[in-house]
Amino acid sequence: MSKPRIGLLGTGPWAERTHAPALAAHPGLELSGVWGRRPEAAAALAAAHDTTAHSGEVGLDALFAESDAVAFALPPDIQAPLAARAAAAGCHLLMDKPVATSVAGAREVADAAAAAGVASVVFCTLRFAAGTAGWLGEQAAKGGWFTAHAYWLGALYAPGETSPYAESPWRREKGGLWDVGPHALSALIPLLGEVSDVTAVRTEPDLTHLVLRHVSGAASSVALSLSAPKAGAGTGIELRGEHGTAVLPEDWGDPVTSFGAAIDALLESVRTGQPHACDVRFGLRLTEILAGAEQQLNA
Template sequence: MSQLRIALLGTGPWAERTHAPAIAAHPDVEFSGVWGRRPEAAAALAAAHDTKAYAGGGDGEGGSGAGGLDGLDALLAASDAVAFALPPDVQAPLAARAAAAGCHLLMDKPVATTVPGARAVADAAERAGVASLVFCTLRFAPETARWVEEQAALGGWFTARAHWLGALYAAGTDSPYADSPWRREKGGLWDVGPHALSALLPVLGDVTAVTAVRTEPDLTHLVLTHTSGVSSSAALSLSSPVKGAGTGFELRGEHGTVELPQDWGDPVDIFGNAISALLTAARTGEPHACDVRFGLRLTEILADAEEQLTGS
């Protein structure tokens, strides 16, 4: 596999600003095409990166002819791997379809917002024997990835505290990501919760119990118990006041107090690192720590928290 032919599914701001430039720039990748639910957006993004456009139905599941799922099947047939920049519950069934077609998976977090949806993708990838990776950003940014590995190896931690407080919906902000219906519906628990969990689990161990409390408009507090016996907490929101927004991750233990580096770097470069990690997993057959099974576990934890918050 001298070059990986990789397709992009999705045409929104994240795809336009991060996924497409990273795929186009990667030296070991051939950009095999763009599929989108809006034909005009797929055409524009594909033209910007000198590749072919495919289009689909407006709901991500329908359509026919040159667009729709016929168009998607044509793109899958011309690809070795697929990168996803779609809402999670649109992403999940299409990822299962891509796996069944023999394509490796580079998915966004969360894999899905339901456990059955995430499990279906994980099972499809396992049946097909394809490599998979979930793009948890700080696990592929060099400084933060190294920090997580170092703290996991060091051990001796007494507790951890994380906060991921975005101002996406604060008064006066103008973010292109604020137009995302799934983010508005699911809030910080599902959008930034995976960031916190992606660092907590490798350092402190899997979660054995979670308690969730929410205050309006969108501030969720999690208290987590880990297999190591350590407890941790996380505060998650997309509706923080602008001056109160920010991220942080702190560990306290036998060796003192350490904090996650704040400089994550350029998202395009970080996504390029994720592409390289998928290439390695595809070539060696060795699963990556952030594979779709890890993504399923994140969904299970977040779904447990959501059930406590909503009673359903």
């Protein structure tokens, strides 16, 4: 049987460094093409991976027609409407987090995927990285956790930082809440249960604290930023409960390998017809929680 064909939407640093290499190297897929808003960028990335370049509305529809699935490496509020179109065209979805920064946008994608009967996976790194996915599963199986504290403090906008991701307009506008908040929530929810209530506090320039109440009765706290000092940046989760304490491993593995695991998860969901735990409906729930926090901050 021929391999499933997957198209890539996006040509930025994340697409270039993670998505395209993982998709092109995956033995169970054929990279059917690359679409970009800038034709020259699409042509360069497609040439690097021996596939076809697309741009514009016509190119978008052509790539959907030539693909069984589509991977997204686009800003969230550009990703969402295009993912809804891809689902309507019968393409399975491999999305980045957050699905969208509005509840309406995220719900549009989730509803489109449900109506079309397509599978979906949202790439929340901790759920797929080799060094963290197993740990999360083990701690969730133990249960009995009383509380947790998570922090995701990036130095993207620290003085002297030269990361290409700092050029992203949506990250600069939305900050740590929306960029790294989905990562923290994607780990805390399977560990402590669904979030029933959130309280948000922000200090300048971009430090957001969330206090979460979970349906299990546990509570957790989260600190999020993209503007931490370099020396104070870092990521971690600490759990405390009946079994003592547990700390998130520091070695997560290579992002390309992690994205490969997300590809595997999508293919498995397509094969079995069973939704993945980190699918677009879960992505919608993350957006709902973060939108609720943002509403408090804006008020």
